[in-house]
Amino acid sequence: MSASAPSSGLCFARPELATRGALAVIAALLAWRLVLAAFVPLVPDEAYYALWAQGLSAGYFDHPPMIAFFIRGGQMLVGDTALGVRLLCVLSAVPASWFVWRAAEETLDHPGAGALAAVLYNATIFGFLGMTLATPDAPLALFCAAMAWCAARLVRAPGPFWWLAMGLATGLALQSKYSALMLAGAFALAVLALAPLRRQLLTPWPWVAALVAVLVFLPNLVWNGEHHWQTFSKQGGRVTAQAAFRPLFLPEFVGSQIALATPLIFLFAVIGLLPRGARAFRMRAGWALVLILLLVPLAYFAVHALRGRVEGNWVGFLYPLLAVAAAAGMLAPAPARPGWLDGRLGARLKRATVPLALGLVLVLGLYALFLPVPLGGAKDAVLRMTRGWPDYAAAIDAKRREIGASAILTNDYQLTAMLKRQLPGVTVQQFDERARYAFMNEPPVLEQEGPLLLVLSSYRSLKLIQETFGDRRDVGEVSRHFGDVVLPPVRLFRLGRAVPPAPIPAPAAP
16 A cells, blocks of 8 residues: 555554554543542442442353452552453453554555554443443453454465454453454354455364353353243343334434534445445455454444344444444545545545544543533433442431331332442442342342331332331332432431241141
C-alpha cells in the first residue's frame, strides 16, 4: 500500500510516529481510566461482584469466576477500595490493546494498521468503559482480543504454538463469560470455511487446542454439575425463542452499538467488512476471518433482538475485532472508480474519527466524575447507579435501629450488594434468590433473630414474604437523593420471626 495513505489523526506515512502517537494516546487513556476508577463510586453490579471476591469459587450463580479473581487481585494490591475493585480490569486494557494491535498487523496491509486499530479500540465507549468497570466484560474482552490475535496468526502462519495459545485464550474467555462460546463457534466455522485453517484439521493441533480450552474451562463445568447447572440455566433463560415477535428491539440494538462504538468508528467498521474494506487486508482469508468472527455472533444478536432486548454490553467481546474492521475501513485504498469516501468529505471523516471518539470519552468521563447537571433526572443512568448511596444506606440503617431489627432483608441483588458495602457490620441478606450467595458463609435467612427490617424495592417477592412472616408492619419508605433529584422510594416493613412451615400430615392408617 502506498505511503500516501489517508490521514486519520496519526501519521501513517511514518510508522514510527504512528507507534509513538498511539502509545501516547493509549497511555493517556489508561491514566484517565485510573482516575475514574479511583474517584467514581462503584455501581451496584461492581459491588455485587466484589462480594464474589470475598469467597472465591469455581463458579457463581450468574457467571463464571474470572471477574472475582480480577477483583481479589486488585484488592490485594491497593485494598478494598473503588480503585482496588477495578484495578486489574483497568490494567487489562494494556494487554488487550497489544492483542488488538498485533491482530491488525497480522491481517491488514499497512505498517500503521496496528497502531490505528489499538487506538480505535480504546476510543470506543465500550473499549474505554468496559475496561474500567469491574464486570465480567473486562476479562472477557481481554481474552477475546487474545483469541482474535491467535486466529489472525493462524490464518497467516499456522503452527502448534498458536493453536495451543488459541485453546488457552478460549478457555480463559469462557471462564470470564459464556458469550465467549459464540466467538469460539464462529472461529470453528472459519476453520471449516477457510482453506489455510481447514488444512490444519489433518494435523492434531486444532484438536489439542479444543482439548486445552475444555480443560481450562473444566473447573466451572464441574462446579455447575455440582450445583444443578445453575449458571447454565440462568444464562440459557435469556433465549427468546418463545417470546413474542417485537422487532422494535432491533433498531434499539443497532442504535446502542452505534453509540458504544461512536458513530464514525461504527461507520468505518461497516466499510471494513464490505468488499471495499477487503482491499486493506494482506490476504483475502484475513478479511473473511474477520467477517466470519464478527457476523456470526452479530447474526445471533440480531435474531435475539427481534423478540427481546439486547443489552449494549453483550456485544462488547466483539469490539477488538470491530476495531480491526474499522482500521480496515479507514485504510482501504481507493477503488478504480473513487466514491464519496475518497473525496474531501471522506478525508474529513477519517481525520475526525479518532478526535471525535476521544472527545466523547473525555466528556463521558468528566460527567461520571463530577455529574454537574443530571441530564435525565431520576432516569439518569450515571446518577442512578453511582450517587446518593451512603446517605441512603444510613437512612435505612437508622430505621433498622429505630425498630430494633437484627438484620436487613431485601429482594434485589444490587440493593443487597450496595447495602452490604455501605453498612459493614450490619447483616444484610437477600430474602429470595439465595443461590446467588452460596459462596458466602451466611446463616439461613429464616434463622435470623427477629424483628427484621425488610427493604422492598419491588413487589416481586411479596407473596413469599406474606407466607413466611406472619407479623408484618409497614414502617414507611426511604428515597435516594442527589441534589434536587429524588429516585423512586423503597418500602420498609418490620417483620417478626418467620412462621415455621406447616407440618406435612402423616398418611392415614390403612
